[in-house]
Amino acid sequence: MEGVRPGGGPPAGGPGSGSASGSGSGSFPSLFPPGLHGIYGECRRLYPDQPNPLQVTAILKYWLGGPDPLDYVSMYRNLGNPALNVPEHWHYVSFGLSDLYGDNRVHEFTGADGPSGFGFELTFRLKRETGESAPPTWPAELMQGLARYVFQSENTFCSGDHVSWHSPLDNSESRIQHMLLTEDPQMQPVQTPFGVVTFLQIVGVCTEELHAAQQWNGQGILELLRTVPVAGGPWLITDMRRGETIFEIDPHLQERVDKGIETDGSNLSGVSAKCAWDDLSRPPEDDEDSRSICIGTQPRRLSGKDTEQIRETLRRGLEINSKPVLPPINAQRQNGLNLDRPPSRKDSLESESSAAIIPHELIRTRQLESVHLKFNQESGALIPLCLRGRLLHGRHFTYKSITGDTAITFVSTGVEGAFATEEHPYAAHGPWLQILLTEEFVERMLEDLEDLNSPEEFKLPKEYSWPEKKLKVSILPDAVFDNPLH
Secondary structure, three states, rough: OOEEEEEOOOOOOOOOOOOOOOOOOOOOOOOHHHHHHHHHHHHHHOOOOOOOOOOEEEOOOOOOOOOOOOOEEEEEOOOOOOOOEOOEEEEEEEOOOOOOOOOOOOOOOOOOOOOOEEEEEEEEEEEEOOOOOOOHHHHHHHHHHHHHHHHHHHHOOOOOOOOOOOOOOOOOOOOOOOEEEEOOOOOEEEEEEEEOOOOOOOEEEEEHHHHHHOOOOHHHHHHHHHHHHHHHHOOOEEEEOOOHHHHOOHHHHHHHHHEEEEEEEOOEEEEEEOOOEOOOOOOOOOOOOOOOOOOOOOOOOOOOHHHHHHHHHHHHHHHOOOOOEOOOOOOOOOOOOOOOOOOOOOOOOOEEEEEEOOOOOHHHHEEEEOOEEEEEEHHHHHHHHHHHHHHOOOEEEEEEEEOOOOEEEOOOOOOOOOOOOOOOEEEEEEEEEEEEHHHHHHHHHHHHHHHHHHHHHHOOOOOEEEEHHEEEEHHHHHHHHOOOOO
């Protein structure tokens, strides 16, 4: 539960500890936690005339058992920049993804040289409506939702990331139903005693713009949004009343996206998905089968080495200029592969038993003769992107199950380090399946899977089969994955 109050920055303690000073000077009350002090100082640099902004504050702090990870969200009135055609808007800033306190109550203190907490705070810029005297508070709950995801998964965000939300951000009838993330155009990184804090801005986008970001890359779509004043402009301000996509406003922008996809391919290297695979080479009753993912069975865990390799696969794929190389199975985790993406403390591919001793048969690579891939409709709709935007450009693409440790990686013949080969195109390492597809077969699959581009036009379940390749793909209802015994 949250409350709204004015304040000159959050107080040091929890509810009832009093408000901070509302003076306009640069001094801070001594009770201010040092991490909070640094962020609030950056806010005061931008808004020296707003020492007491409205704040949405968590009534029961996360570190006291409350549900909301963000202690506070400050809301400022920004006058924009008429010379740059930037409209007046509300500017929201979160407090809590970084380490505010330095006493391990929320984040483990690791020193001042690295990132503070998760290394970033969220911001959001919402166009101010005519006659609006106070900022809407729904963006604070949106930011809390994203923060909950970060805390629960321990995955970090970086500029260019996209978030599929599938609902109007303000619970209205708006077309703005998804998000991209970028650097805040005004807020500068802050060095605190507990590490560095950067500021990532949420940008609301339409479904068509999200799909374009998936098929090409988030940074490219952000640049296009900056060129369209009503769709964001140079400061990427979200207008929930925007009724047209950038492609409807300027049809030439679709040509730029298409050219970018053709030239660059997709920068999306993998997704969390509802997926599964079956090894059709063995009878289901074979107790030694390590495929992990018969729906209705308990999936086996990925080994630590498998987890590390898939994690590096996804991280490398996020780099625009990365080489199409899968790190060796015994690769150690490498930090700093992309300066725009702080390393996650725990990526979504990390299993709870990563450090456990894995039986030999689970880490032995097996060549499979025939496989059956299973996806829900949303995941299946990304297969053409995987094939056209990734494999035809010599890259790889990974589906990681959100319901278990199952992983499916498609690789092209140009990817080094894969354990799937042209001689043995289907190979499994525990629950991780790799499928190597030649360019000729990818082209054929794209033709056969054409109707996946219009998923609303077919009924589930839908099956595709290439008998001579011993490959089958099924698109199944969500219920099959949500309820394995369904």
